[in-house]
Amino acid sequence: xxxxxxxxxxxxxxxxxxxxxxxxxxxxxxxxxxxxxxxxxxxxxxxxxxxxxxxxxxxxxxxxxxxxxxxxxxxxxxxxxxxxxxxxxxxxxxxxxxxxxxxxxxxxxxxxxxxxxxxxxxxxxxxxxxxxxxxxxxxxxxxxxxxxxxxxxxxxxxxxxxxxxxxxxxxxxxxxxxxxxxxxxxxxxxxxxxxxxxxxxxxxxxxxxxxxxxxxxxxxxxxxxxxxxxxxxxxxxxxxxxxxxxxxxxxxxxxxxxxxxxxxxxxxxxxxxxxxxxxxxxxxxxxxxxxxxxxxxxxxxxxxxxxxxxxxxxxxxxxx
Numbered sequence: 184x185x186x187x188x189x190x191x192x193x194x195x196x197x198x199x200x201x202x203x204x205x206x207x208x209x210x211x212x213x214x215x216x217x218x219x220x221x222x223x224x225x226x227x228x229x230x231x232x233x234x235x236x237x238x239x240x241x242x243x244x245x246x247x248x249x250x251x252x253x254x255x256x257x258x259x260x261x262x263x264x265x266x267x268x269x270x271x272x273x274x275x276x277x278x279x280x281x282x283x284x285x286x287x288x289x290x291x292x293x294x295x296x297x298x299x300x301x302x303x304x305x306x307x308x309x310x311x312x313x314x315x316x317x318x319x320x321x322x323x324x325x326x327x328x329x330x331x332x333x334x335x336x337x338x339x340x341x342x343x344x345x346x347x348x349x350x351x352x353x354x355x356x357x358x359x360x361x362x363x364x365x366x367x368x369x370x371x372x373x374x375x376x377x378x379x380x381x382x383x384x385x386x387x388x389x390x391x392x393x394x395x396x397x398x399x400x401x402x403x404x405x406x407x408x409x410x411x412x413x414x415x416x417x418x419x420x421x422x423x424x425x426x427x428x429x430x431x432x433x434x435x436x437x438x439x440x441x442x443x444x445x446x447x448x449x450x451x452x453x454x455x456x457x458x459x460x461x462x463x464x465x466x467x468x469x470x471x472x473x474x475x476x477x478x479x480x481x482x483x484x485x486x487x488x489x490x491x492x493x494x495x496x497x498x499x500x501x502x503x
Contacts, residue, residue, distance in 0.1 A: 218448050219415060219440040221427050222248055227257070227418075227435040233272030233321075236261065237338075240418055240437040243471045248414055248439040250464040251390045253280060253342040253476055255418060255437070259335035260288060263327050270334060271322035274498030277313035278486040279348045280476040281341040281389070284309040285375060285396070287420075289334040290324030296496020299354045302326070306359040308375055308386065313474075314343070316486060316495035317352035320502055337458070344390050345467050345478050361385045369403040372396070377462075379407065392462030399424075399451035407447040407459055415440045415447060415461035422455025432457075 225245070227238040240255040249255075261270060269292070284291065284303065291303040295311065296318040302325055303309055311319055323334050343350075363374030363382025374382045377393030384394075391413070397405070399422070409415050417424070417438045424432040427448055432438050440447065440461075447459065470477045475486040489495055 217411075217445045218427055219409070219444045219446060221430060222439045222441045224430065224432065225437045225439065227437065232256065232258075233270070234268075235270045235272060238435050240435075243469065243476075245439060246469055247464070248441075249416055249461075250414055250466075251342050251344075251392055251462045252339060252460060253469065253471070254338075254340040255460075256338045257336075257418070257420070257435070258338060259333065261334045263289075263323060263331050263334055265329060265331040267328070267331070269322040269324075269328060272320065274318050274320040274501035275474055276316060276318050276486075276490045276495045276498075277311065277474040278316040278477070278489075278495070279313065279343050279482070280474070281310055281312045281343060282319075282338055283311075283341060283394075284321070284336060284338050285394075286336040287396075288336070289332055290326040291334075291336070292322045292324045293319060293354075293356075294501055295319035295354055296501055297352060297354055301356065303356060306373075308357050308362070310341075310355045310357075310386075310388075312343070312350075312353045312355070312389075314347070314352040315349040316489050318496040318498050318501050319354075320498075339394075339460070340476070341388060341390075341392060342465055342469065342476055344465055347389050348477060348482065355386075357386050369400055370405055371398045372405075388462075390463055390465065393460060395459040397457055397459060399449070399455045399457075401451070401453050403451045403455075405449050407449065408445055409447060409461065410463075411443055411445050412463070413461050414442065414464050415459070417447070417449070418458045418460070420456040420458065422451060422453060422457075424455055424457065425450040425452070 227240045237256040237258045242254045294300045362384045365372040373396040375394040472483045
């Protein structure tokens with residue numbers, strides 16, 4: 184049976200440290216008294232997940248600075264021709280974690296052991312709360328198969344607080360009408376989770392978290408307020424940013440911030456696109472084995488036993 188073939192090669196793994204650059208002139212940055220300082224800048228690494236190429240920014244590492252998140256993958260952009268075979272990740276289990284999927288371009292197809300089978304389009308946000316365990320399959324969607332086009336987005340995992348690790352699993356899809364939106368002369372910002380200024384998302388999470396998708400215009404500035412006790416980080420999708428200390432952030436780089444201050448200062452000389460994320464750190468031990476994210480080794484062993492016994496569903500059915 185496929186469900187008994189659990190491979191540790193899908194385990195989350197860490198990334199390397201990126202080289203940093205210092206701006207010595209033409210700086211557009213200005214600083215607030217309560218600005219956050221950068222802890223470290225990391226470079227993402229290209230990996231394959233199923234037949235899908237992704238850029239992996241972090242996966243199970245740097246927990247002190249990324250919690251309550253535990254993995255960040257950017258998939259694509261990949262251009263598909265009409266009628267091309269879908270990019271696909273076959274049915275696989277999760278437990279103790281909530282994979283979220285957010286589409287910048289294209290469409291996706293999600294099917295799971297909870298009897299959900301649907302298409303996800305540009306701007307949609309899906310949360311697969313795996314709880315005590317469930318199986319899902321992911322692939323590029325029907326619209327791309329029929330029309331072709333770009334497939335681009337993010338799968339980012341929210342860690343589940345210990346008291347919810349063995350809750351019943353659930354699947355939720357929300358669209359842009361459920362998110363906050365800001366548009367002005369400096370930037371466009373989609374508030375996927377949390378709130379920013381007067382814009383607020385109605386999407387609820389099991390622990391406080393924020394998730395902003397921002398597009399900056401040339402010579403654009405933004406000062407993002409955060410809770411000083413929360414973690415915060417920036418992932419650059421495209422362009423280049425100037426951050427605290429006149430440090431440059433380049434494409435596929437991740438800036439991790441220290442806690443203790445509030446404001447994240449960002450300046451963009453040209454157009455740029457990025458994510459700003461974070462939330463309340465869980466301050467809990469993380470044990471991970473592939474797609475299982477728990478608090479101790481015995482919980483991991485229980486997840487493996489449950490999966491092998493078919494208690495999370497049958498991947499043969501989900502793959503059909």
